[in-house]
Amino acid sequence: MGxxxxxxxxxxxxxxxxxxxxxxxxxxxELYTRYAGRLYAVCFRYTGDRDDAQDLMHDAMIKAMxxxxxFRYNGEGSLYAWLRRLAVNISIDRLRELGRYQTVSLDxxxxxxxxxxxxxxxxxxxxxxVMLDMIASLPDVRRTVFNMYCIDGFSHKEIADAIHITEKxxxxxxxxxxxxxxxxxxxxxxxxxx
Amino acid sequence: MKDWEDRIKDRxxxxxxxxxxxDRDAFLNRKATRERYARRRRNILSLAVGIPAxxxxxxxxxxxxxxxxx
Numbered sequence: 001m002g003x004x005x006x007x008x009x010x011x012x013x014x015x016x017x018x019x020x021x022x023x024x025x026x027x028x029x030e031l032y033t034r035y036a037g038r039l040y041a042v043c044f045r046y047t048g049d050r051d052d053a054q055d056l057m058h059d060a061m062i063k064a065m066x067x068x069x070x071f072r073y074n075g076e077g078s079l080y081a082w083l084r085r086l087a088v089n090i091s092i093d094r095l096r097e098l099g100r101y102q103t104v105s106l107d108x109x110x111x112x113x114x115x116x117x118x119x120x121x122x123x124x125x126x127x128x129x130v131m132l133d134m135i136a137s138l139p140d141v142r143r144t145v146f147n148m149y150c151i152d153g154f155s156h157k158e159i160a161d162a163i164h165i166t167e168k169x170x171x172x173x174x175x176x177x178x179x180x181x182x183x184x185x186x187x188x189x190x191x192x193x194x
Numbered sequence: 195m196k197d198w199e200d201r202i203k204d205r206x207x208x209x210x211x212x213x214x215x216x217d218r219d220a221f222l223n224r225k226a227t228r229e230r231y232a233r234r235r236r237n238i239l240s241l242a243v244g245i246p247a248x249x250x251x252x253x254x255x256x257x258x259x260x261x262x263x264x
Contacts, residue, residue, distance in 0.1 A: 037210035058224050123198045128209050131202060150199050151206055
């Protein structure tokens with residue numbers, strides 16, 4: 001996997017995908033360089049653990065390189081959207097295999113209302129990595145539902161199908177994860193004196 | 195005006211996390227192992243199909259020769 005050639009002549013995503021489909025090792029290396037960091041962040045959002053995220057990112061990259069022939073380019077950003085979906089699916093499958101969604105019925109704490117973060121600018125001032133760590137600290141089910149619904153745009157029906165819960169259950173878990181995250185944001189803002 | 199969730203979404207979308215230092219090597223090792231395993235599995239599969247198929251053809255030939263020689 002040499003990197004040199006593509007660094008000198010950056011290729012478009014559509015060209016990159018075509019070359020990866022032909023098993024061009026230079027293109028595969030470029031795919032890794034371009035997207036590994038972003039997929040690592042996606043997997044970390046779902047697993048909440050750096051080592052697990054690294055493993056899953058590798059799996060997602062390998063799967064992408066094997067099946068990129070089925071990818072259809074739909075304009076700028078479509079390759080990343082396709083890769084992200086792959087990484088999300090692989091992360092959810094792995095967490096389900098590990099039985100980390102079995103605590104759904106016990107997920108009944110954190111009732112009640114939590115105030116919205118005071119100022120939206122304050123939310124913007126939180127470093128992204130701190131935000132990721134806050135999401136990572138949510139319990140598995142809450143983290144997954146929050147990520148799927150709020151960040152990756154899945155519907156409650158899709159979430160229910162993916163992690164084998166009801167749509168109502170998904171909505172209720174989402175409310176709890178929102179409350180817990182809002183709490184974490186407010187605490188962080190208080191701690192840092194904003 | 196965007197609420198706090200949308201702001202979080204905007205900031206996380208496409209965010210790139212710093213990879214561990216030796217990640218590329220770890221990835222290449224894993225990919226190579228996976229490809230070796232897949233190749234071996236393909237070979238075993240072709241043997242598992244090829245040997246019985248060859249035996250079946252041989253049997254058919256012997257049976258045909260036997261029928262002709264009677």
